[in-house]
Amino acid sequence: EPEVTQTPSHQVTQMGQEVILRCVPISNHLYFYWYRQILGQKVEFLVSFYNNEISEKSEIFDDQFSVERPDGSNFTLKIRSTKLEDSAMYFCASSRDSGPYEQYFGPGTRLTVT
Amino acid sequence: SQQGEEDPQALSIQEGENATMNCSYKTSINNLQWYRQNSGRGLVHLILIRSNEREKHSGRLRVTLDTSKKSSSLLITASRAADTASYFCATPATTSGTYKYIFGTGTRLKVLA
Numbered sequence A: 001e002p003e004v005t006q007t008p009s010h011q012v013t014q015m016g017q018e019v020i021l022r023c024v025p026i027s028n029h030l031y032f033y034w035y036r037q038i039l040g041q042k043v044e045f046l047v048s049f050y051n052n053e054i055s056e057k058s059e060i061f062d063d064q065f066s067v068e069r070p071d072g073s074n075f076t077l078k079i080r081s082t083k084l085e086d087s088a089m090y091f092c093a094s095s096r097d098s099g100p101y102e103q104y105f106g107p108g109t110r111l112t113v114t
Numbered sequence B: 001s002q003q004g005e006e007d008p009q010a011l012s013i014q015e016g017e018n019a020t021m022n023c024s025y026k027t028s029i030n031n032l033q034w035y036r037q038n039s040g041r042g043l044v045h046l047i048l049i050r051s052n053e054r055e056k057h058s059g060r061l062r063v064t065l066d067t068s069k070k071s072s073s074l075l076i077t078a079s080r081a082a083d084t085a086s087y088f089c090a091t092p093a094t095t096s097g098t099y100k101y102i103f104g105t106g107t108r109l110k111v112l113a
Helices: none
Strands: A005-007 A010-013 A019-024 A031-037 A043-050 A053-057 A065-068 A075-079 A088-095 A109-113 B005-007 B010-014 B019-024 B031-037 B043-050 B055-058 B061-066 B071-076 B085-092 B101-103 B107-112
Touching (some): A010 A019, A019 A088, A043 A065, A075 A088, B005 B085, B010 B019, B019 B107, B043 B061
Antiparallel strands (some): A031 A043, A088 A109, B019 B071, B061 B071
């Protein structure tokens, strides 16, 4: 069964450094998402992406964040200058279409900012 | 804003028993999704139920949706130790035209062998 994959599984970085989190969505899916979950808190929406542009973003997704689909398979989340409060589990998700279609999540990347 | 809140926050049952978790939300929705998360792991999609559906089944899972009460329930029948996880409902942020889902705080289910 097709799955969303994410790399790395765990990333440790120093405050102020740039990080890129990578995702490979399910191959026939057209909509892509990033969510994050700070330890012990709710899963929070960051951004959705369709047709090579951002379709929706939350207030969390400020200028420090960017997303890109550099080729036909990868979908990346970049954090330009990491802060301690960016430490969280970051989940990539994809769906076949918009509207009421299931969003399938990857296993997550645990980002630790020291 | 849309917000799914699960109830109870924690549930502990014996293997073989049924587990029922509830989700309440605030405004109209066109669908609701349930997810499972094992400790420290990713989210596994369980069921999507649309607003014109009252009930949906998948294996040992049964989801109901009552749009008049703005609530949904997830029933796991004949629970197993492997069902131990947190369960979340997720609702779209608006009735239409959104890709953003809002997750509740979850129900932590513990199934004792």
